Amino acid sequence: xxxxxxxPQPRLVQFKLVLLGESAVGKSSIVHRFVKDSFDDYRESxxxxxxxxxxxxxxxxITIKFEIWDTAGQERYKSLAPMYYRNSNAAVVVYxxxxxxxxxxxxxxxxxxxRQASQDIVIALVGNKADLEEERQVxxxxxxxxxxxxxxxxxxxxxxxxxxxxxxxxxxAEKLPVEAQLNKSQQKLANKVNLQRxxxxxxxxxxx
Amino acid sequence: MDEEYDVIVLGTGLTECVLSGLLSxxxxxxxxxxxxxxxxxxxxxxxxxxxYEKFKPGKSPDESLGRSRDWCVDLIPKFLMANGxxxxxxxxxxxxxxxxxxxxxxxxxxxxxxxxxxPTTEYEAISSSMIGLFEKRRLRNFLLxxxxxKDDEISTHKGLNLDIDTVDTVFNKFGLEDGxxxxxxxxxxxxxxxDYLNQPARETIERIIxxxxxxxxxxxxxxxxxxxxxxxxxxGFSRLSAIYGGTFMLGTPIKEILxxxxxxxxxxVRIDVDGEEKIAKSKQIIADPTYFPDLxxxxxxxxxxxxxxxxxxxxxxxxxxxxxxxxxxxxxxxxNDIYIALIGSDHKVSPQxxxxxxxxxxxxxxxxxxxxxxxxxxxxxxKSFDHTFMGLSDLYEPLNDGxxxxxxxxxxxxxSSHFESVTNDIKDIYFRITGKPLKLxxxxxxxxxxxx
Numbered sequence: 001x002x003x004x005x006x007x008p009q010p011r012l013v014q015f016k017l018v019l020l021g022e023s024a025v026g027k028s029s030i031v032h033r034f035v036k037d038s039f040d041d042y043r044e045s046x047x048x049x050x051x052x053x054x055x056x057x058x059x060x061x062i063t064i065k066f067e068i069w070d071t072a073g074q075e076r077y078k079s080l081a082p083m084y085y086r087n088s089n090a091a092v093v094v095y096x097x098x099x100x101x102x103x104x105x106x107x108x109x110x111x112x113x114x115r116q117a118s119q120d121i122v123i124a125l126v127g128n129k130a131d132l133e134e135e136r137q138v139x140x141x142x143x144x145x146x147x148x149x150x151x152x153x154x155x156x157x158x159x160x161x162x163x164x165x166x167x168x169x170x171x172x173a174e175k176l177p178v179e180a181q182l183n184k185s186q187q188k189l190a191n192k193v194n195l196q197r198x199x200x201x202x203x204x205x206x207x208x
Numbered sequence: 209m210d211e212e213y214d215v216i217v218l219g220t221g222l223t224e225c226v227l228s229g230l231l232s233x234x235x236x237x238x239x240x241x242x243x244x245x246x247x248x249x250x251x252x253x254x255x256x257x258x259x260y261e262k263f264k265p266g267k268s269p270d271e272s273l274g275r276s277r278d279w280c281v282d283l284i285p286k287f288l289m290a291n292g293x294x295x296x297x298x299x300x301x302x303x304x305x306x307x308x309x310x311x312x313x314x315x316x317x318x319x320x321x322x323x324x325x326x327p328t329t330e331y332e333a334i335s336s337s338m339i340g341l342f343e344k345r346r347l348r349n350f351l352l353x354x355x356x357x358k359d360d361e362i363s364t365h366k367g368l369n370l371d372i373d374t375v376d377t378v379f380n381k382f383g384l385e386d387g388x389x390x391x392x393x394x395x396x397x398x399x400x401x402x403d404y405l406n407q408p409a410r411e412t413i414e415r416i417i418x419x420x421x422x423x424x425x426x427x428x429x430x431x432x433x434x435x436x437x438x439x440x441x442x443x444g445f446s447r448l449s450a451i452y453g454g455t456f457m458l459g460t461p462i463k464e465i466l467x468x469x470x471x472x473x474x475x476x477v478r479i480d481v482d483g484e485e486k487i488a489k490s491k492q493i494i495a496d497p498t499y500f501p502d503l504x505x506x507x508x509x510x511x512x513x514x515x516x517x518x519x520x521x522x523x524x525x526x527x528x529x530x531x532x533x534x535x536x537x538x539x540x541x542x543x544n545d546i547y548i549a550l551i552g553s554d555h556k557v558s559p560q561x562x563x564x565x566x567x568x569x570x571x572x573x574x575x576x577x578x579x580x581x582x583x584x585x586x587x588x589x590x591k592s593f594d595h596t597f598m599g600l601s602d603l604y605e606p607l608n609d610g611x612x613x614x615x616x617x618x619x620x621x622x623x624s625s626h627f628e629s630v631t632n633d634i635k636d637i638y639f640r641i642t643g644k645p646l647k648l649x650x651x652x653x654x655x656x657x658x659x660x
Contacts, residue, residue: 050305050451072450077481079456081247081443083306086436193309193426195299 021094029159219496229448245459253437280437285549287431312431
């Protein structure tokens with residue numbers, strides 16, 4: 001490590017963030033706007049992406065790296081695996097402000113998170129498609145109140161225009177337990193087995 | 209509203225999920241259904257609540273066991289060989305991104321009334337207290353032979369032909385005693401009875417190489433185990449399948465299996481989706497044996513017992529927190545070995561201070577099954593059976609290979625302590641379905657980084 005640079009390297013702290021919400025509320029669009037700053041009117045479900053990553057500078061010392069898990073469509077027939085929630089630090093629960101029913105579904109996801117995820121998970125309730133004001137079915141104040149009652153962050157955004165997207169992640173980043181995560185990841189490194197490491201055993205096989 | 213798929217998969221056990229993932233990655237359109245509302249079928253890991261519902265319905269777990277969700281109890285005990293084929297499939301498909309692994313701390317064989325560590329290298333063989341002085345030299349020579357054997361170098365063959373000479377012939381060539389043969393065959397080659405002794409030696413030698421190589425990869429033991437239990441594996445592969453476009457429907461019973469009238473081949477399934485009847489069609493179907501009871505046969509009967517124990521009951525000398533103990537049939541005048549799998553809070557399958565012991569064997573004769581396992585219960589000091597769950601399972605395999613009717617049925621998970629037979633079944637079904645052998649190529653990471 002070089003001691004010469006005047007400014008220390010910011011520390012990178014990684015967190016797992018999961019997306020939840022009914023099909024077609026724009027979960028993937030929100031992430032793509034955040035990660036790639038792009039929007040696609042006819043986005044199909046993401047193919048081949050295990051998860052996306054994006055970093056946010058919290059302050060000069062700390063950079064937050066989000067590992068963002070998309071549902072890969074497994075939410076459609078209530079088939080999300082418990083693994084999805086496992087060790088998640090943050091969740092973005094998305095509904096569509098033009099679909100009343102999507103907020104009802106969002107409430108169920110929030111309950112599911114409170115049951116399955118860890119106690120200190122940071123949850124944000126996000127109303128998407130704020131650009132379609134004339135088609136609005138979900139009252140802003142109503143959803144906001146709901147979020148307050150459950151102790152969640154609340155935002156209305158538009159993945160299409162990009163309005164409010166970065167704010168979601170910035171606000172989540174500020175609520176995440178950075179120090180605790182740093183300690184945890186150090187402990188974890190100590191006894192994890194890395195399967196991607198090639199075998200060190202070069203013993204000749206008799207039978208190839 | 210009918211829909212057409214390339215392959216329909218029934219059941220979310222490990223075999224089905226790996227195949228679902230591999231086929232999705234190749235671009236096949238997959239519909240994956242399970243009648244139960246959780247992943248894993250027989251290869252699920254259950255929390256305390258689910259465990260009691262399954263084995264002791266109506267009873268609730270007592271408080272001393274702690275929180276339900278802190279337990280992940282496997283129904284079928286197995287470990288991954290570090291150099292085994294499942295490890296290979298996991299790394300090539302990047303499913304390692306979703307599942308973390310830790311070593312199992314020890315591999316033991318029960319000899320002279322106590323568990324002893326299985327020696328795996330020439331060095332360990334020499335220092336093992338399990339073997340007499342002269343026998344040590346003979347074992348060392350045998351292990352050196354295995355380590356240096358090369359198919360294309362006759363000088364390394366020591367005059368043996370692995371495709372003709374039996375295992376016993378090879379053992380005798382090195383003058384090994386019966387006791388040594390027994391632990392090599394059972395604790396290293398991991399055969400659960402003595403039938404292998406009269407077979408050509410090649411498979412046994414391959415198995416020993418797999419064992420020794422797996423130990424060498426991470427040390428301690430040849431075994432790896434996923435944090436939070438084996439149930440993570442089918443979940444991981446189902447995510448792989450979904451990411452590549454697979455459609456998943458849990459909690460969906462199959463109303464009817466449809467066949468073509470002309471030739472009796474598979475046509476599709478009738479299911480209910482949100483109260484609406486739907487027919488999903490495909491030419492090929494993969495299923496676990498429970499979905500086609502008429503097309504499978506019963507091969508043997510297994511007993512598996514699950515005991516929730518205190519960590520202090522683990523019978524290890526060096527304070528290992530996890531391990532496998534094999535009690536060979538010879539020690540007990542049985543044909544088949546008894547396996548004990550011991551795991552706990554290190555692998556996040558039990559609360560702190562607790563552990564899980566899973567004992568399994570093939571049922572022999574008429575003695576009540578739990579009496580057959582008596583020796584194992586003694587070893588882990590189980591006196592009361594309040595926290596022990598007993599399950600008898602029939603093992604099934606398909607009657608047909610599915611090439612005619614398009615119905616490809618997997619085998620039940622067998623008595624072996626690792627996944628090699630499971631991956632053999634996976635590769636075999638893959639070959640029958642696609643007409644080509646499974647060739648693993650490393651997947652590109654489906655991930656990109658950007659800096660805001």
